[in-house]
Amino acid sequence: MKIELLEEIDSTNLYIKKYLSLGEDIIVCAKRQTGGRGTKGRSFLSNEGGVYLSALRFYRDLPAKDGFRVMLNAAVAVCRVAQSYGLSPQLKWPNDVLLNGKKLCGILIENVLDGASLRASIVGIGLNVANDLSELQEIAISLSEALKTPVSVEEVRTRLISALQGEYSMEEYRSFVQFLGRDVTVIEGGKTYLAKAVAIEEDGRLRVKSAAEERLLSAAEISLRI
Ligand code: BTN
Secondary structure (H helix, E strand, C coil): CEEEEEEEECCHHHHHHHHHHHCCCEEEEEEEECCCECHHHCECCCCECEEEEEEEEEEEEEEHHHCHHHHHHHHHHHHHHHHHCCCCCEEECCCEEEECCEEEEEEEEEEEEECCEEEEEEEEEEEECCCCCHHHCCCECCHHHHHCCCCCHHHHHHHHHHHCCCCCCHHHHHHHECCCCCEEEEEECCEEEEEEEEEECCCCCEEEECCCCEEEECHHHEEEEC
16 A cells, blocks of 8 residues: 655645546545645644644445445544543544544545446544644544543544555444434534434444434434434
8 A cells, every 4th residue: 555644735635536547446644734635625733743644545336325434444444543542432423533532633535436436535534642722622522632641643533544454344333322212413504403313224324213203314415412
């Protein structure tokens, strides 16, 4: 696997797109990002001390309907890295990794589709390791903070790159999801309603049951408050 380490870049997800035409898997890491991008058009704090990487992967025969596997693999890889430090991570479906209820890591996936197939995916991961999170202290946490001891960014980067080579099961993904069986607030379009989170389907959609009905929710369309 080709790996490139940059000192600084606007966004590894943006930068790695220049390799799309080469058709070769590659991982690009940066020590900091000046324009880190999050989901739903948000920005992502990317100061020195975190791991920021994007993995570009090409597929031969992956039906687009199985695209959730890409998210599942990335999320489980991050959870395994946290576990390797003795921590107990949880997933806020579909793509936030939490420790003690605070965000440890965010994942941004951009897919390249070719008809009904997934041709390539860019998996962008931002993991707080030893970076200063004082401006987000209510909602974010780093590995160093959780462990109350400095953690090496290089070591975490190496463990994450290695964990990303694995293929994980839906069962393992579900085992990290914190809120199954509990009530959640669903924000869908203009509507907000209470529902019980029942299950995560094989395609990654969340099944919820409200007083009125049972629904299958896709992450792109909703927000959840737990
Ligand atoms: C989110 O939580 O909203 C997703 C955050 C994803 C951040 C990572 S950092 C590496 C890659 N480059 C980016 O600009 N974003 C992703």
